[in-house]
Amino acid sequence: MNNIFSICSRLIILNKDKLNFNFNLHTSGILCNRPEMKKMRQRLINQKINKCIICNKIFPLCLLDGAHLKPRSIISISERKNLDNLEFMCKCCHFLYDKGYISINKGYLEVSNDIIDYNLFDIDKESKLESKLESKLKIMYIYNDSNKKYFDYHYHNIFRQKK
Ligand SMILES: [Zn+2]
Numbered sequence: 001m002n003n004i005f006s007i008c009s010r011l012i013i014l015n016k017d018k019l020n021f022n023f024n025l026h027t028s029g030i031l032c033n034r035p036e037m038k039k040m041r042q043r044l045i046n047q048k049i050n051k052c053i054i055c056n057k058i059f060p061l062c063l064l065d066g067a068h069l070k071p072r073s074i075i076s077i078s079e080r081k082n083l084d085n086l087e088f089m090c091k092c093c094h095f096l097y098d099k100g101y102i103s104i105n106k107g108y109l110e111v112s113n114d115i116i117d118y119n120l121f122d123i124d125k126e127s128k129l130e131s132k133l134e135s136k137l138k139i140m141y142i143y144n145d146s147n148k149k150y151f152d153y154h155y156h157n158i159f160r161q162k163k
Contacts, residue, residue: 034072036080041066043083053142054093054102054109055121065094069150071158084146096120103159104151107143112160 044066051058067089072080079085089097096102101112109121121137143151 037066040081040083040086044086044088047083048088051088052090052093053087053140054089054097057090059088059090063090064088065091067094067097069147070153071098085150087142087147092120097154098158100154100158100160103155104140104143105155105159107140109137109140110155110159111137114160 045061049058050061050064052064065088066086068075069085069087070079075085093102096115101115103110111121
């Protein structure tokens with residue numbers, strides 16, 4: 001099975017030593033060199049389930065990133081403290097999201113043509129038919145009025161849309 005979880009599992013095995021090293025750094029807080037991120041991550045841990053919002057898998061905290069829906073580098077300082085722009089994503093989904101291979105459009109997960117053939121998110125054929133568009137894969141219930149502007153920014157500016 002070539003889903004996101006099995007890919008993550010293989011990455012963990014391949015990088016076991018490196019991962020243990022990173023985990024130790026992260027739990028001690030040293031890895032969070034951006035001042036507000038340590039606090040924001042703690043708020044995420046306190047308020048949200050340790051589940052990736054993209055693939056919906058429960059992960060240990062060492063495999064979950066605090067992912068900015070709109071990139072941290074371009075948001076205002078006040079937005080950096082807004083938890084609406086931060087969600088848990090597993091390492092794989094976070095990478096795909098940051099690089100624009102996946103995005104959320106009007107509450108649907110969309111996958112770029114570059115990776116559409118890999119069925120990374122265990123989407124069944126019925127869901128594909130229901131969504132009518134091959135690239136719109138599943139409803140993202142996390143999408144709401146508070147985080148819409150951040151997801152929309154990502155979709156229009158970072159997502160690798162169809163050429
Ligand atoms: Zn994930």
